Every structure is written in C-alpha cells, then in structure tokens.
Amino acid sequence: MSACARTLCEKVWDAHVVHRLPEGPELLYVDLHLVHEVTSPQAFDGLRLAGRRVRRPELTIATVDHNVPTDDRAFPVAEPVSARQLEALAVNARDFGIELFDLTSPRQGIVHVIGPELGLTQPGMLIVCGDSHTSTHGAFGALAFGIGTSEVEHVLATQCLVASRPKTMEVRVDGALGPGVTAKDLILALIGRIGTAGATGHVIEYTGDAVRLLSMEGRMTVCNMSIEAGARAGMIAPDETTFAYLAGRPRAPDGAGFGRAVERWRALRTDDGAEFDARVTLTATTIAPQVTWGTSPGMVVEITGRVPDPADCASAAERQAAERALQYMNLRPGTPLEGLSIDRVFLGSCTNARIEDLRSAARVVRGRQVASGVRALVVPGSQQVKAQAEAEGLDRVFRAAGFEWRNSGCSMCLGMNPDVLASGERCAATSNRNFEGRQGRGGRTHLMSPAMAAAAGIAGRLVDVRRWSAA
Amino acid sequence: MTPFTRHAGRVAALPRVNVDTDQIVPKQFLKRVERSGFGPVLFHDWRYRGDGSPDPAFELNRPEAAQATLLLAGANFGCGSSREHAVWALREYGFRAVLAESFADIFRANCYQNGLLPVSLGSNEMGELFGRYARAGGRYDLVVDLAAQTVRDEHGFRTGFAIDPYWRDMLLRGLDEIGRTLLEDQRITAYERSRA
Numbered sequence: 315m316s317a318c319a320r321t322l323c324e325k326v327w328d329a330h331v332v333h334r335l336p337e338g339p340e341l342l343y344v345d346l347h348l349v350h351e352v353t354s355p356q357a358f359d360g361l362r363l364a365g366r367r368v369r370r371p372e373l374t375i376a377t378v379d380h381n382v383p384t385d386d387r388a389f390p391v392a393e394p395v396s397a398r399q400l401e402a403l404a405v406n407a408r409d410f411g412i413e414l415f416d417l418t419s420p421r422q423g424i425v426h427v428i429g430p431e432l433g434l435t436q437p438g439m440l441i442v443c444g445d446s447h448t449s450t451h452g453a454f455g456a457l458a459f460g461i462g463t464s465e466v467e468h469v470l471a472t473q474c475l476v477a478s479r480p481k482t483m484e485v486r487v488d489g490a491l492g493p494g495v496t497a498k499d500l501i502l503a504l505i506g507r508i509g510t511a512g513a514t515g516h517v518i519e520y521t522g523d524a525v526r527l528l529s530m531e532g533r534m535t536v537c538n539m540s541i542e543a544g545a546r547a548g549m550i551a552p553d554e555t556t557f558a559y560l561a562g563r564p565r566a567p568d569g570a571g572f573g574r575a576v577e578r579w580r581a582l583r584t585d586d587g588a589e590f591d592a593r594v595t596l597t598a599t600t601i602a603p604q605v606t607w608g609t610s611p612g613m614v615v616e617i618t619g620r621v622p623d624p625a626d627c628a629s630a631a632e633r634q635a636a637e638r639a640l641q642y643m644n645l646r647p648g649t650p651l652e653g654l655s656i657d658r659v660f661l662g663s664c665t666n667a668r669i670e671d672l673r674s675a676a677r678v679v680r681g682r683q684v685a686s687g688v689r690a691l692v693v694p695g696s697q698q699v700k701a702q703a704e705a706e707g708l709d710r711v712f713r714a715a716g717f718e719w720r721n722s723g724c725s726m727c728l729g730m731n732p733d734v735l736a737s738g739e740r741c742a743a744t745s746n747r748n749f750e751g752r753q754g755r756g757g758r759t760h761l762m763s764p765a766m767a768a769a770a771g772i773a774g775r776l777v778d779v780r781r782w783s784a785a
Numbered sequence: 786m787t788p789f790t791r792h793a794g795r796v797a798a799l800p801r802v803n804v805d806t807d808q809i810v811p812k813q814f815l816k817r818v819e820r821s822g823f824g825p826v827l828f829h830d831w832r833y834r835g836d837g838s839p840d841p842a843f844e845l846n847r848p849e850a851a852q853a854t855l856l857l858a859g860a861n862f863g864c865g866s867s868r869e870h871a872v873w874a875l876r877e878y879g880f881r882a883v884l885a886e887s888f889a890d891i892f893r894a895n896c897y898q899n900g901l902l903p904v905s906l907g908s909n910e911m912g913e914l915f916g917r918y919a920r921a922g923g924r925y926d927l928v929v930d931l932a933a934q935t936v937r938d939e940h941g942f943r944t945g946f947a948i949d950p951y952w953r954d955m956l957l958r959g960l961d962e963i964g965r966t967l968l969e970d971q972r973i974t975a976y977e978r979s980r981a
Binding site: 332333335337338339341343352353355356359364366369380381395396398399402444445446459460461462463464465467468471472473474476478510511514515541544546610612631632634635638728729730737747749750751752755756 | 800801802803805807808811812813815816817818819820830835859860861864865866867868869870872887889890891894895898899949950951954962963966967969972973976977980
C-alpha cells in the first residue's frame with residue numbers, strides 16, 4: 315500500500331478535521347446540518363438556556379416530516395401534540411434565523427429526500443442530521459451520518475462535531491442486477507449476509523459494477539439502509555451519474571462554478587492501493603427480490619424462500635430472537651414467503667419514495683386493481699416528487715387502481731402521524747425497519763422493493779415480481 | 786452532566802439481542818419537546834399490555850428489578866433510530882450503566898452525552914454475568930468502576946473493560962461537551978477562514 319493512498323471516506327474525513335484532541339477524537343467541521351421537528355426542540359432549548367446562538371444558520375436547513383399528516387395539511391394540524399412540535403420548529407427556525415421548509419412550502423418533504431433534490435447535498439461534504447437515515451446522502455460521495463439531540467445542539471452551537479475516526483469497509487457488488495431486482499434487494503441481501511451489526515463502527519463504501527449502474531435514486535436507497543447493517547455511514551464515489559443528477563439543482567453550484575466543482579469532485583474516489591479495514595463481496599446476478607420475515611432487517615430471505623426454522627440458528631440468542639419474531643409475525647417455520655396474504659401496502663419513506671420508486675411501482679400497478687380487502691397508500695417522499703409524479707400521470711395510475719395518493723412525509727414508516735397499522739395487520743412496506751410496533755403496535759411489516767410491494771397490493775399476497783412482468 | 790466515577794447497584798437483565806430504540810421508546814412518545822417525561826414510557830410496548838396494565842412477564846416488571854440501576858442486555862443494544870429519547874428514558878428510569886456485548890454507534894454516542902455508561906464486555910463475560918444474575922434469582926448487585934475500568938461483584942467476578950479515553954475523561958469529570966468545544970473557537974474560525 316502506498317503511504318498516502320486513502321479511501322474516499324478518509325479523504326472526506328481528513329478535509330473536515332479542525333483539530334485533533336489530545337485524547338484521540340477529532341473536531342470535525344460540518345458543511346450541512348439538516349434539522350427536523352422531532353429531534354431538535356430539546357437542542358434549541360439547550361441553546362436558549364445557555365444563552366448560545368447558532369454559529370452558522372446559513373449551513374442549517376429545517377423541514378417538517380416525521381409527524382406531519384399526509385392527508386389534510388391545514389395548519390395547525392389536527393393532532394395537538396404534533397401541532398406543538400411543528401410550531402416549536404417554526405419558532406426555533408425564526409428565532410435562530412434558520413431556513414424552514416414548512417407544510418406550506420412546495421419544497422417540503424422528507425429531510426433525506428429534499429436535501430439531494432434541492433442540490434444541498436453535494437460530493438465531499440460532511441452532513442449530519444438528528445436522524446439515523448442521514449446515511450442516505452452518502453450516495454453523492456458525502457460523509458453523512460445520524461446524530462443524537464445533544465450532538466444536534468453541539469453542531470448548532472459550534473458547527474462542529476467531536477468524533478472518532480471510523481473503520482472502513484468496502485462492499486463490492488460485481489455484475490449487474492437482474493430484471494425485477496433493485497437497489498432495495500441489493501441492500502437487504504447485504505444486511506442478510508453481514509447482519510444488523512455487521513458494519514458497526516465502520517463507514518461502508520459501495521463499489522463494483524452493480525453500484526456504478528445504479529441511478530442516484532437507487533444509490534440513495536442503498537446508502538440509506540447502511541444504518542440497518544449497523545454502519546456509521548454509507549458512501550458511493552461520485553461519477554457522471556452524480557454530476558448529471560446535480561446539474562441545474564437549485565442549490566447546486568451553477569454556471570462556471572458547476573464545472574469547477576465537478577473537477578474537484580472527480581478527486582473523491584478511493585486511491586489505488588488504499589486499504590479497507592474490512593471487505594465484503596456480493597455477486598449481483600445471484601441476488602433475487604428480498605422480503606423480510608421477522609422483526610429485524612437482517613431477518614430476510616429471497617421471495618422464493620421459506621420462513622426459517624429457529625432451530626437452525628447458530629446461537630441461542632439468535633434462536634430466541636427468531637422464535638420471538640415468528641410469534642410476533644404470526645408465522646411458522648417452513649412457510650413459503652410467496653403467497654403470504656397481506657392487509658396493507660405502504661409505498662413511501664426516505665428509503666423508497668423518490669420518483670424512480672413511484673415509476674417502478676406504477677409500472678406494476680397500471681391497469682390493475684388493488685386486491686379486495688387491501689388498503690394501499692402512496693406517500694411521495696417530497697412535494698416535488700409528488701408534483702413530478704402528477705405531471706407524469708402516476709397519481710392517476712395509482713388512484714385508478716385503488717391506492718390512496720397522499721402528501722409527503724415519513725408517514726407509516728414510523729407511524730408518528732395518523733398513518734399506522736392496526737394490531738395484527740400485515741403490511742408490504744417499502745420502508746427500512748420491520749421492528750416490533752414500528753408501523754403501529756402489533757403491526758407486522760415485511761420490507762421489500764416498491765415493485766414487490768405494489769405487486770403484493772394487486773395480488774393481495776406476496777408475489778415474485780420477476781414473474782409478474784411476464785404475467 | 787452528572788459525573789460517573791463508580792457505581793454500585795442492583796442489576797436487571799434483558800437477555801435479548803438487537804434491542805432497537807423503537808422498543809426502548811416507541812414513536813408515540815417522541816412528540817414531547819422536553820428532555821424529561823420519558824422514564825415512565827421506557828420499553829412501553831413491552832412493559833405494558835394493551836390495556837395499560839404492567840405485563841408481569843416482562844423482565845423489568847419482576848419485583849427484584851424494581852430498584853435496578855444497571856442493565857444487562859444482549860448484543861447490538863440500541864440499534865435503529867437515532868432517538869436520544871431512548872437514553873433519556875433509561876436515565877430517567879434510574880439506569881446509570883448498560884452492560885452488553887456491543888452497542889449501536891449512535892446509541893453509544895447518545896449514552897456518553899447523558900452520563901449513561903455503555904460498558905462493552907466479551908461474550909464470555911456477559912454469559913457469566915447473565916448466569917450469576919439467574920443463579921442469584923435476580924437479586925444480584927454489581928460495581929461498575931469507570932476510574933478503574935472494571936466491573937465486579939462481591940463473589941469473585943471481576944473484569945476490565947475498554948472505553949474511549951476522551952469519553953472516560955468527560956464522564957469522570959462530568960464535562961459539558963459544547964463548553965469544551967467552544968474553547969476551540971479560534972481553531973474553528975481559522976478553519977472557516979481557510980476554506981472561505
């Protein structure tokens with residue numbers, strides 16, 4: 315290894331070191347701080363109590379997403395506790411001089427959808443947000459990770475974060491994904507392989523032909539769920555696909571500035587000979603559409619697979635977790651995933667609610683009807699995605715099929731707003747977490763790609779979308 | 786922040802792996818705009834049945850766990866959502882330290898920020914502690930000593946643990962991280978100028 319060969323992660327990290335503290339961790343400068351209503355009120359209160367200001371309000375952007383209603387957006391929202399939290403963010407943004415995309419803004423949306431869409435997210439940046447899915451922004455070659463509320467307060471006050479250098483992991487995906495197999499299947503397959511703590515302490519860099527072939531939307535899906543593998547962040551080196559996505563975005567550099575930025579961004583790649591602390595290789599051609607069967611994203615199998623038998627688990631702890639998951643999910647070992655009947659479909663979340671996701675689901679749905687007894691919801695990731703989808707007529711495709719067409723927000727991914735599962739309901743979801751109660755107490759979540767979830771809604775049961783295309 | 790030097794207390798055990806922060810504080814309680822009020826809803830959906838009554842089968846509802854201040858947990862504790870509410874809830878409930886084979890990164894950082902000590906031990910040590918807890922019928926006490934970086938009981942168990950030296954110092958002294966970083970203001974300003 316050459317002495318100065320560095321990984322992408324190391325390059326971005328090094329460029330943001332303000333100071334190395336004597337005890338080891340480093341003071342890092344934050345280029346972009348994204349703020350939402352749920353994890354920020356206590357941080358702003360902390361600033362007030364200490365008489366502190368926001369150091370760089372112009373590097374801080376706020377939006378409302380976690381608990382906004384997706385049907386009636388009249389303000390104040392109907393639920394008083396949610397209204398109080400939304401109002402708190404409005405007051406905090408005003409008092410501290412922070413730009414806020416609120417419910418009246420055509421740019422409002424899920425924080426990890428609007429950052430890239432506005433061109434705020436750019437290669438080489440260090441981006442933080444009080445939300446674990448901040449890893450999404452790594453799709454642009456940014457180093458982006460979730461932080462807690464105390465750290466949100468720290469970044470507001472200092473524009474810096476104290477952090478210890480992470481380990482690096484390369485996940486190389488060779489070959490090309492087959493028809494009907496998506497970025498969601500790729501990342502679920504990885505989590506199934508390495509486990510939900512498989513990348514703890516590491517920043518993953520995704521490389522290989524299958525990753526290069528992904529659109530920016532697909533790359534965001536992959537980086538988004540890096541946290542579900544335990545990773546601190548996920549990253550993909552920027553390339554022509556990245557630059558083409560960013561060109562013309564409202565907050566991206568424009569004119570000659572864009573060309574100069576692209577020249578800088580081209581250097582953001584792992585040097586030949588740089589070493590990773592860990593390496594994992596996947597073969598894209600062997601990845602099938604994935605479906606989770608349990609209550610952790612690592613509890614996942616191919617759609618053609620069966621619910622595993624806890625007796626086959628490697629350890630007692632895993633066996634107990636699997637037994638508990640099967641009881642919660644009301645499933646028996648050996649049951650084929652294909653054919654499992656569902657009650658709800660959720661097309662949404664920061665993982666899979668971008669325009670390409672909606673197009674992919676609409677292709678499956680077009681000219682068909684949601685199965686009787688199934689309630690299906692489409693929640694675009696942002697108001698811009700919604701407008702784009704409506705311009706393409708996708709809303710009419712979904713509505714004609716019997717889907718509800720909503721306004722943007724996190725919605726049923728975590729059910730902080732009124733969109734929740736009832737106890738015992740089984741849901742085909744495009745979101746990122748199948749934890750117990752995540753979508754509603756007693757609700758049963760199966761994670762999958764948008765096309766798979768859409769097909770499940772039409773069939774009323776889990777189906778293999780690869781055969782659907784031929785049907 | 787309350788300093789953490791050495792703590793002796795009653796142990797509660799939650800022998801489950803991958804306990805995510807959605808379980809520690811379910812989303813319906815994240816709408817509070819304060820840092821307090823989360824102790825009563827810690828592990829809400831596990832702790833209480835649908836009718837609101839305590840579930841006697843849940844580990845923390847065992848009578849001997851009532852005064853617990855130390856939590857033994859399975860690997861990858863605190864995975865999932867970044868919600869610091871999970872740590873606020875554990876602290877407000879009365880826990881001073883969580884002992885597990887591993888922790889999720891964001892959860893660990895949130896622990897440090899709130900004086901809740903995350904103690905990572907090897908699988909053999911954790912197995913031994915769960916065993917001793919069970920043999921003591923749940924009436925089991927431990928001493929967690931951050932200064933000495935040891936965990937011990939009164940019956941011969943003793944093990945060391947590793948911790949980031951920065952956070953060991955911050956916790957021992959109970960320092961406010963923002964106040965500390967603001968001491969570096971000149972360096973931050975110099976960095977900003979260098980990039981302007």
